[in-house]
Amino acid sequence: MGGLRVIATAGGLRYAKANSTLAGHDLMTAPTFTAVTPAVLEQIQAIVGENNMSTTQADIDLHAHDEGHHDAHPAEVVVWPRSAQQVADMLKLANENHIPVTPWGVGTGLEGNSIPVRGGILLSLQRMDKVVEVHMDDFQVTVEPGIPYMDLNEQLARYGLFFAPDPGANATIGGMLANNAAGIRTVKYGALRDNVLKMQVALADGRLIEVGSRSIKQSSGYDLLHLFVGSEGTLGVITQATLKLLPVPEHMIAAIAGFESVEDAIETVVAVRGSGIDVAALEFIDVTNTHAMNQAGAEIEPLPTLLMEVHSAHESSMAEDIAIVQEICEEMGASNFRATSDLAERKKLWHARHIAYETLRRINPGQRIWIMDVAVPISNYPALIAGARRIIDEAGIVGYMKGHAGDGNIHVELPFGDEETLEKVHVVNNAIVREALALEGTATGEHGVGIGKAQFMEEEHGESLNVMRSIKNLLDPNGILNPGKVFPE
Numbered sequence: 001m002g003g004l005r006v007i008a009t010a011g012g013l014r015y016a017k018a019n020s021t022l023a024g025h026d027l028m029t030a031p032t033f034t035a036v037t038p039a040v041l042e043q044i045q046a047i048v049g050e051n052n053m054s055t056t057q058a059d060i061d062l063h064a065h066d067e068g069h070h071d072a073h074p075a076e077v078v079v080w081p082r083s084a085q086q087v088a089d090m091l092k093l094a095n096e097n098h099i100p101v102t103p104w105g106v107g108t109g110l111e112g113n114s115i116p117v118r119g120g121i122l123l124s125l126q127r128m129d130k131v132v133e134v135h136m137d138d139f140q141v142t143v144e145p146g147i148p149y150m151d152l153n154e155q156l157a158r159y160g161l162f163f164a165p166d167p168g169a170n171a172t173i174g175g176m177l178a179n180n181a182a183g184i185r186t187v188k189y190g191a192l193r194d195n196v197l198k199m200q201v202a203l204a205d206g207r208l209i210e211v212g213s214r215s216i217k218q219s220s221g222y223d224l225l226h227l228f229v230g231s232e233g234t235l236g237v238i239t240q241a242t243l244k245l246l247p248v249p250e251h252m253i254a255a256i257a258g259f260e261s262v263e264d265a266i267e268t269v270v271a272v273r274g275s276g277i278d279v280a281a282l283e284f285i286d287v288t289n290t291h292a293m294n295q296a297g298a299e300i301e302p303l304p305t306l307l308m309e310v311h312s313a314h315e316s317s318m319a320e321d322i323a324i325v326q327e328i329c330e331e332m333g334a335s336n337f338r339a340t341s342d343l344a345e346r347k348k349l350w351h352a353r354h355i356a357y358e359t360l361r362r363i364n365p366g367q368r369i370w371i372m373d374v375a376v377p378i379s380n381y382p383a384l385i386a387g388a389r390r391i392i393d394e395a396g397i398v399g400y401m402k403g404h405a406g407d408g409n410i411h412v413e414l415p416f417g418d419e420e421t422l423e424k425v426h427v428v429n430n431a432i433v434r435e436a437l438a439l440e441g442t443a444t445g446e447h448g449v450g451i452g453k454a455q456f457m458e459e460e461h462g463e464s465l466n467v468m469r470s471i472k473n474l475l476d477p478n479g480i481l482n483p484g485k486v487f488p489e
Contacts, residue, residue, distance in 0.1 A: 117451065142242045289401065370413070
């Protein structure tokens with residue numbers, strides 16, 4: 001149990017973190033946790049019912065890890081609440097008994113955000129997956145947290161509407177909100193925090209509160225809505241959300257441009273953004289990732305590549321925009337440029353991009369992949385990419401890069417199969433994060449802090465991290481909500 005001390009009590013084992021400090025500041029008071037006892041299991045059953053809880057090894061193991069490289073940690077019980085009130089009652093029970101609670105969407109995270117590192121209760125929101133109401137005239141939808149965003153868009157298609165953020169994996173809306181997910185369309189439509197208006201949140205003490213409003217304009221009181229967005233379940237559990245919608249674009253065209261050098265490709269990103277063309281996606285793909293995408297059917301030249309998309313209500317304006325994008329790419333040294341508005345071709349391209357991570361896992365058998373992300377101001381993106389490649393090459397390891405170049409975000413994937421390589425990957429990860437921070441960026445653009453980026457929070461946020469600790473202590477004084485995440489230990 002590394003940094004934990006075990007205390008025997010009449011109620012069972014209690015776990016407390018050893019005291020530690022960081023940069024001269026005391027860390028948050030270490031919470032003391034109690035094991036899940038048979039009596040507690042009976043109370044859980046009374047709240048959610050026998051069919052909505054499990055202590056079987058298969059269910060425990062399934063919810064012990066996410067899609068990232070972090071080690072698995074088992075919970076003691078998996079619980080599937082079916083309503084907001086059940087979520088609130090579960091938190092109240094856990095809080096009164098000092099039992100840690102880890103919220104779970106569908107497990108597509110990459111930084112250990114939903115791994116129950118302190119055991120306790122794994123609170124899966126997957127069975128709360130209803131569309132509560134479509135507000136067509138307001139271009140809004142109210143949903144429960146467990147609905148995956150692709151499933152949501154399938155239901156919205158009949159209304160001619162869609163929810164714009166696209167993180168790639170079919171993540172749940174609750175998980176996306178908790179992580180402030182973004183994705184390939186952020187450059188045009190923004191991240192989750194830009195696309196949510198109102199939420200219902202269950203607090204650690206069992207209260208259900210509503211934050212935000214269905215009104216587009218809001219200037220009343222503190223902005224508690226965005227306090228909870230991106231908090232990774234450490235301040236409360238999202239039980240309902242009202243999201244912004246848009247009409248499905250009438251016309252869409254995708255384009256691929258290959259360059260002889262990474263530098264030319266990245267400089268083109270800045271030029272396209274500076275042109276005023278409102279691209280819906282602007283992705284950078286390095287040579288190694290073009291090979292992976294081609295295995296998924298993309299048919300891309302093995303060159304540093306930009307993958308772009310333009311959305312428009314009018315075909316003529318779309319044609320004008322893509323013509324300007326092509327002109328910019330060719331002026332910046334593109335050796336090839338291909339555009340298509342064919343639905344099947346576009347789907348094939350984006351499918352290959354979405355499953356690139358799974359493809360990398362297949363072409364690196366017997367290895368795990370450490371995937372990390374950082375983000376910087378767009379003007380510093382060329383320097384970030386150059387720095388990341390230099391760091392990888394100096395370490396002598398394999399590294400793949402792709403990212404949402406239009407908003408300054410890069411994903412670096414680092415395969416490892418032995419301890420020696422893993423040590424080098426650690427060094428590379430830390431160096432790339434610090435490169436991003438030096439370029440006025442952030443340790444994570446969209447994957448969240450979770451376990452993996454907590455070590456950089458003090459370095460990035462300084463004294464404001466202590467303000468975050470104060471907020472955490474106010475809303476969750478017993479530290480039961482997703483412990484071991486966000487804050488360095």
